[in-house]
Amino acid sequence: MSSMLLRWLNQYLVLISLLLILATFALAAENFLSFATFSAILNQLPALTLVTVGMTFVLICGGIDLSVGSVLALSSAVIGISVAAGFSIPVAALAGVTAGGLAGLVNGLLGSYLRLPVFIVTLGMLEAARGAAYLITDSQTVYIGSAIQGLVQPMSWLGLTPAFISALVIVVVAHFVLTSTVFGRHVIAVGTNPEAARISGIDPKRTLLVVLCLSGVLAGLAGLMNAAYLGSTDPNAGSGLELAAIAAAVIGGTSLMGGRGSIFSAFIGVLIIAVLQNGLAQIGVSEPFKRVVTGVVIVLAVVLDRWRADRSF
Amino acid sequence: MGLQISNLCKDYATPVLRNLDLQVTAGEIHGVVGENGAGKSTLLKILSGLTLPGAGTVVLDGEPLLTKNPQAAHRAGISLCSQELSLIDNLNVAENIGLRALPGRLGLDKALLATRCRSLLSELQLDLLPGTMVGSLNLAERQMVELAKTLNVQARLLLLDEPTSALNDQQAQALHRVLRERAKSGASVLYVSHRLNDVLNLCDYVWVLRDGEVVHHAPSGQLTTAELIRHMSGADALTQRRKDESGRPGPIHLSVRNLLTEKMQQPVSLDCHRGEIFGLAGLMGAGRTELLDAIYGLVPHSSGSVVLCRGEERIALSSVNAAIRSGVGMVPENRASHGIFAGLAVAFNTTIAELGRIATRHLLKPRREKAAVEKLIQRLNIKSEGVDQPIEALSGGNQQKVILARWLHRECSLLLLDEPTRGVDVAAKLAIHDLLRELRDQGLCVVIASSELQELLTLCDRIAVMSSGQLVRTFDRDEFNQDTILAAAFSTHNSAQVA
Known part of the structure; x- marks a missing residue:
């Protein structure tokens, strides 16, 4: 009986942690448990959620993508100048997402076919894409206007924005792709043991390439979400986002060594980070202290995960 | 004097050692045999401080031995060569061998290190330069370096866990000579191995373990391999399998012509038939693995061709994907790093090479997968708690069966196997042999490389012998025996010495 309980605890450890954090804030802050708080938290999330989905795929495949924050900025910069040049919002959005995908493609080609370490390649892209974002916007904020903000207007009956709902749909689809498709199996196999994958007929290079492209496209989409949220494009947008995404993935139990992770759990990791940020702000914790707490939570998550891995036999 | 173990117990989830009693007289070599899971590795782990016993006492040379950790065991004069190699790729051979006691006060005394290393290497008849990086060595050479590392310290108790699993007969004999010398100078040696002939030839005394207990022990002179197998398995029915008669081979299925890769020294040509088990024999470094890798397309061909014949159709293979698409499967040499x-x-590991059969338009069908895997588990008699059990929880033999199941799931027509029974217990080994015969009888073409000559002699219809990267000769069943094959394996070495 107790082993059943333990197994259940193991499986839902991340979710239980989220609920515990929520409960703590509900007790500590009077107005925390309110519709307004939740819709505020959730509606901030689309960009981080999308980037985390891409990051989780890359991490499970045994790579890492440090460029996502800069690619987000590049994508939103492309959207900004496209709108400024007179293109319609959908065309501009497509251009932004394409820019993200191309950045991912470059990462993938260099990382898999030239066999350069993905860490270094995406570190280079982190600088290059950020630089490109500054260049094409002349380091200025580009105003887009209210047309794009429809994405982030809460729909009256739910309090949720179209941006958040589409991010949620992408989470569900990505989870399904990872757990229930041939491609998902290939990603896990390559991340677990690339040599055994090759001997089993899976092309590790191509798999990594696809996954890095996917991460680029999702960072591009995140750029669109970010532009909609701000109503303008800021070349500084998304700086440090790659670390938040890695943190969310890791809190969700993704292994940095590849092979292990879950999109749903990574999404709960996103929620944990967001709830912490908002909850701590509500109880009046200072910004520096918030960062200390977030750091502790990340490490704690890995400790818990290690503990879980050791007992899951 | 020597080693006395009494009432040693150890539980993990289930008892692994139950009141184990075992004595080794100083100056003697004692063999420990048993199927996987019998408790051999746990015994060595306790003695070398890698894990703590649940109960029981260990006395070494009259003093009670408490090995809390590997450092304590090392100080007590215990040296272990474990089954999993522990070499550091980015250090050279000499540095790896000397790692436990690097000479020199402030700086590293490289000259002294190299001298010590050379004498050890020559003792073991290992033809390696001390400055070679370990990362560039093949598995057999690594195992030899690991052994040299174990023998480098002055040990009162030497523990060896499957020390010859990657070695050929010649190499194993060099090791045995060194072990006998160490025993003569007063060390106690505990030798764990699945190679029963080696155990009987080398050891003074043999202990048979089953389910964590000693079920039989006797001087090796009073034992035969058949008896050992019977005690290990606990079943009387399991006796040495007869050499079965050669099947009637079908048409040529694999045709290799003048194949050359960067790693191979000489172009190789050979033909293998359907309905045939084709063996690759040779000494360490003879190029068996390199040849199999080249056939499978793991390394690009610099010249020559690998052709698969299907009726009138001729399919040239040049890459792994081309090979797999055409019905070739591979069981790699190193199970842990390349196989699982x-x-x-278990299910993931079984179906990964062919997901199409358990998917509809890229969508996996869990029920179909479960059914397919359960069928294979039953067919190969894989001992697991179910399709969802993580593969590393299985014994080595069962892991290997899963890798074989992977290719049965895929349904291949040519199966390449590199050391398929290394580190596998006797029962699983016989089961794997039976399976290969069954596949042969179904018309598959099976190519198997092994450093264990006995395995090839009992299993194969034809055996090709490699020596120094060349294929020297191919023997039919009525031509091969231990002597003809060994002579061929050494043929290029002798001529090299003359030149």
Whole structure:
């Protein structure tokens, strides 16, 4: 009986942690448990959620993508100048997402076919894409206007924005792709043991390439979400986002060594980070202290995960 | 004097050692045999401080031995060569061998290190330069370096866990000579191995373990391999398999012509038939693995061709994907690093090479997968708690069966196997042999490389012998025996010495 309980605890450890954090804030802050708080938290999330989905795929495949924050900025910069040049919002959005995908493609080609370490390649892209974002916007904020903000207007009956709902749909689809498709199996196999994958007929290079492209496209989409949220494009947008995404993935139990992770759990990791940020702000914790707490939570998550891995036999 | 173990117990989830009693007289070599899971490795782990016993006492040379950790065991004069190699790729041979006691006060005394290393290497008849990086060595050479590392310290108790699993007969004999010398100078030696002939030839005394207990022990002179197998398995029915008669081979299926890769020294040509088990024999470094890798397309061909014949159709293979698409399967030499997907379920490991059969338009069908895998588990008699059990929880033999199941799931017509029974217990080994015969009888073409000559002699219809990267001769069943094959394996070495 107790082993059943333990197994259940193991499986839902991340979710239980989220609920515990929520409960703590509900007790500590009077107005925390309110519709307004939740819709505020959730509606901030689309960009981080999308980037985390891409990051989780890359991490499970045994790579890492440090460029996502800069690619987000590049994508939103492309959207900004496209709108400024007179293109319609959908065309501009497509251009932004394409820019993200191309950045991912470059990462993938260099990382898999030239066999350069993905860490270094995406570190280079982190600088290059950020630089490109500054260049094409002349380091200025580009105003887009209210047309794009429809994405982030809460729909009256739910309090949720179209941006958040589409991010949620992408989470569900990505989870399904990872757990229930041939491609998902290939990603896990390559991340677990690339040599055994090759001997089993899976092309590790191509798999990594696809996954890095996917991460680029999702960072591009995140750029669109970010532009909609701000109503303008800021070349500084998304700086440090790659670390938040890695943190969310890791809190969700993704292994940095590849092979292990879950999109749903990574999404709960996103929620944990967001709830912490908002909850701590509500109880009046200072910004520096918030960062200390977030750091502790990340490490704690890995400790818990290690503990879980050791007992899951 | 020597080693006395009494009432040693150890539990993990289930008892692994139950009141184990075992004595080794100083100056003697004692063999420990048993199927996987009998408790051999746990015994060595306790003695070398890698894990703590649940109960029981260990006395070494009259003093009670408490090995809390590997450092304590090392100070007590215990040296272990474990089954999993522990070499550091980025250090050279000499540095790896000397790692436990690097000479020199402030700086590293490289000259002294190299001298010591050379004498050890020559003792073991290992033809390696001390300055070679370990990362560039093949598995057999690594195992020899690991052994040299174990023998480098002045040990009162030497523990060896499957020390010859990657070695050929010649190499194993060099090791045995060194072990006998160490025993003569007063060390106690505990030798764990699945190679029963080696155990009987080398050891003074043999202990048979089953389910964590000693079920039989006797001087090796009073034992035969058949008896050992009977005690290990606990079943009387399991006796040495007869050499079965050669099947009637079908048409040529694999045709290799003048194949050359960067790693191979000489172009190789050979033909293998359907309905045939084709063996690759040779000494360490003879190029068996390199040849199999080249056939499978793991390394690009610099010249020559690998052709698969299907009726009138001729399919040239040049890459792994081309090979797999055409019905070739591979069981790699190194199960842990190239074979299994650790941490993932038995089902994942079984179906990964052919997901199309359990998917509809890229969508996996879990029920179909479960049914397919359960069928294979039953067919190969894989001992697991179910399709969802992580593969690393299985014994070595069962892991290997899963990798074979992977290719049965895929349904291949040519199966390449590199050391398929290394580190596998006797029962699983016989089961794997039976399976290969069954596949042969179904018309598959099976190519198997092994450093264990006995295995090839009992299993193969034809045996090709490689020596120094060349294929020297191919023997039919009525031509091969231990002597003819060994002579061929050494043929290029002798001429090299003359030149």
